[in-house]
Amino acid sequence: xxxxxxxxxxxxxxxxxxxxxxxxxxxxxxxxxxxxxxxxxxxxxxxxxxxxxxxxxxxxxxxxxxxxxxxxxxxxxxxxxxxxxxxxxxxxxxxxxxxxxxxxxxxxxxxxxxxxxxxxxxxxxxxxxxxxxxxxxxxxxxxxxxxxxxxxxxxxxxxxxxxxxxxxxxxxxxxxxxxxxxxxxxxxxxxxxxxxxxxxxxxxxxxxxxxxxxxxxxxxxxxxxxxxx
Amino acid sequence: xxxxxxxxxxxxxxxxxxxxxxxxxxxxxxxxxxxxxxxxxxxxxxxxxxxxxxxxxxxxxxxxxxxxxxxxxxxxxxxxxxxxxxxxxxxxxxxxxxxxxxxxxxxxxxxxxxxxxxxxxxxxxxxxxxxxxxxxxxxxxxxxxxxxxxxxxxxxxxxxxxxxxxxxxxxxxxxxxxxxxxxxxxxxxxxxxxxxxxxxxxxxxxxxxxxxxxxxxxxxxxxxx
Numbered sequence: 213x214x215x216x217x218x219x220x221x222x223x224x225x226x227x228x229x230x231x232x233x234x235x236x237x238x239x240x241x242x243x244x245x246x247x248x249x250x251x252x253x254x255x256x257x258x259x260x261x262x263x264x265x266x267x268x269x270x271x272x273x274x275x276x277x278x279x280x281x282x283x284x285x286x287x288x289x290x291x292x293x294x295x296x297x298x299x300x301x302x303x304x305x306x307x308x309x310x311x312x313x314x315x316x317x318x319x320x321x322x323x324x325x326x327x328x329x330x331x332x333x334x335x336x337x338x339x340x341x342x343x344x345x346x347x348x349x350x351x352x353x354x355x356x357x358x359x360x361x362x363x364x365x366x367x368x369x370x371x372x373x374x375x376x377x378x379x380x381x382x383x384x385x386x387x388x389x390x391x392x393x394x395x396x397x398x399x400x401x402x403x404x405x406x407x408x409x410x411x412x413x414x415x416x417x418x419x420x421x422x423x424x425x426x427x428x429x430x431x432x433x434x435x436x437x438x439x440x441x
Numbered sequence: 442x443x444x445x446x447x448x449x450x451x452x453x454x455x456x457x458x459x460x461x462x463x464x465x466x467x468x469x470x471x472x473x474x475x476x477x478x479x480x481x482x483x484x485x486x487x488x489x490x491x492x493x494x495x496x497x498x499x500x501x502x503x504x505x506x507x508x509x510x511x512x513x514x515x516x517x518x519x520x521x522x523x524x525x526x527x528x529x530x531x532x533x534x535x536x537x538x539x540x541x542x543x544x545x546x547x548x549x550x551x552x553x554x555x556x557x558x559x560x561x562x563x564x565x566x567x568x569x570x571x572x573x574x575x576x577x578x579x580x581x582x583x584x585x586x587x588x589x590x591x592x593x594x595x596x597x598x599x600x601x602x603x604x605x606x607x608x609x610x611x612x613x614x615x616x617x618x619x620x621x622x623x624x625x626x627x628x629x630x631x632x633x634x635x636x637x638x639x640x641x642x643x644x645x646x647x648x649x650x651x652x653x654x655x656x657x658x659x660x661x662x663x664x665x666x
Contacts (some may be wrong), residue, residue: 260547261470261617277471278604279616284471284501295616297623298469298495299555302548306566330573335528335536337498337521338544340574345548348568379571 213407215388216430217437221356223248224432225314225386228354233311234258236346238328239283241356242314256290258310259283260342262301265293282342302342306349313350315343317357317382319372322398322419324382326355327374340377347378359387359416366418368392368399389413391430398422403430446610447639447659451481454633454658455598458487463596465554465629466494467622471501473614475602475635476665479503482512482600489514493554493594495547495621496520497531505530508540515541517594519550544574549591551624557595558627558655565590599629602662603651606636610656611649619650626655633658 216224222244229235229245231253237243246266249255257266259281266281267288275286289295296304304310319327329343347353360366368385385392390413391403400422404413406429414421448454455478458464464482468474483506490513494504497516507513509530516531521542523529534540545553546568556564565588569575579590601622603612612634614622626632634656 259470261472261620263617276616278473278618280470280472281617282470284499286471295619297619298547298551298621299624302551305548306552306568335532337523337529337532337535337542339520339522340544340546341519342547344546344572344574345568348570375573376571378568 213405215359215405216432217388217435219244219247219435219437220432221386221388223435224391224430225354225356226250228384229253229255229312231255234264234309236260236305236310236313236350238313238315238343238346240316242316243283245314245356256292258301258304260301260305262296262298263287263289263293264296264304265290267293302345305342305345308349308351310346310350312352312354313346314354314356315347317355317367318374319367319369320355320357320382320385320394321369321372322394324380324394325372326353326377326382327372328355328377330375332374343377347381352383353381354384354386355382356386359389366416369418370420389416392421400424401427403428405430445608446653446656447606447608451477451635451660454478454660455481455485458482458485458598460488461490462487462598463491463493465596465599465625466492466502466504467599467601467620467625468499468502469495469620470617471499472616473602473618473620473622474499474502475600476503477662478600478633478635478660479507480665483507483510486510486512488512491515491517493517493596495550498523498529500524508534513540515543517543517545517550519545519547545591546574550594551621553591553594554621554624554628556593558624561593563590563592594628596629597631599625599632601626601632601634603634603636605644606634606639606656606659607642607644607653608639609643610634610653610659611644612636612651612653612656613644613648614650623651626651631657633660635660635662637662
């Protein structure tokens with residue numbers, strides 16, 4: 213059994229982004245999704261700082277300190293891009309104009325509760341940014357995340373232990389082991405990596421799993437992992 | 442008298458800042474920080490400031506210098522986490538109880554400032570319902586969904602960054618420079634804009650990003666990026 217690496221997880225999520233959609237990608241692993249959008253899907257990427265139509269990262273000779281995304285990366289604009297102010301940018305989010313947001317997560321509960329902003333590190337300042345706005349108001353919330361913590365504890369749980377970002381918001385979960393949707397009856401597995409049994413996946417999960425009738429092997433191309441910025 | 446909001450220096454622009462002022466500071470993601478004005482504020486050293494700023498700790502903003510100088514009693518922000526494992530100056534002051542913090546979801550903060558400048562005292566938002574950040578706030582249901590009551594934010598002074606200005610205070614922005622600056626310019630009693638350059642000709646109406654009616658003083662950025 214070989215778990216997916218971060219880029220393979222991002223690749224898998226990218227395959228489900230529909231043509232013509234407006235998508236917001238969270239910092240870290242979710243940003244990698246933009247590298248793997250299938251050809252022919254014309255997608256606009258939204259960033260909380262008001263950029264609607266984020267293009268590729270700027271090469272060093274093209275980089276402009278005023279052309280940045282919410283993660284302070286120096287970017288380019290795609291054709292048809294526009295830039296609005298923060299109040300309008302979040303009006304877009306709250307108003308339900310973002311089709312999909314892909315976020316990192318510490319924990320997801322079987323009712324779709326998301327915890328992704330506060331690890332409860334003593335004395336460190338808070339960093340919520342736009343996470344709560346996106347999680348509460350994007351039309352569809354997906355997470356890409358390791359199935360387990362480094363110590364092996366489950367991140368998919370009956371109930372989140374960490375402080376919530378938003379209630380009942382997550383629709384799809386892409387982990388290094390499986391593709392899971394959150395349905396009224398709880399978590400439903402649609403794909404799992406080759407060589408991993410359903411029992412083994414359940415053992416690594418803190419919530420009861422259901423398996424879709426067509427549940428199949430999670431296949432991705434070989435992609436070398438790299439550290440994200 | 443013909444209007445001309447351009448002033449000669451940051452010192453002149455900030456001559457009347459008072460202790461206890463609530464100061465709104467623009468900038469996000471590396472763009473739109475009025476860093477010359479922030480430095481001047483550090484120099485003038487008004488006490489017990491309340492800062493309204495997206496991040497208290499962004500490495501490219503000089504906001505942290507105000508905090509380190511002990512001039513700030515309270516920060517309203519969406520991000521205040523130091524980058525390093527060791528505690529940042531803000532985090533140390535917070536731990537020692539020397540600085541107050543109000544953390545808001547970023548969109549709630551942006552909308553609160555917009556409302557502050559638009560005559561709306563409070564608003565209901567679905568963001569943060571059922572989370573620690575909105576604990577104790579009023580929740581009301583509309584059409585079957587819960588919303589939390591958030592109050593508008595306004596200030597005594599806004600420091601905003603833009604690209605160019607004319608004598609009327611009309612501002613243009615480069616790329617993502619606008620971010621919080623537009624809403625902040627509407628929500629403070631005195632608004633000072635720091636710009637790359639001022640122009641003699643009025644800026645064409647369809648290039649104006651922020652109407653000059655919101656701007657009180659304009660000063661050209663010097664000695665900062």
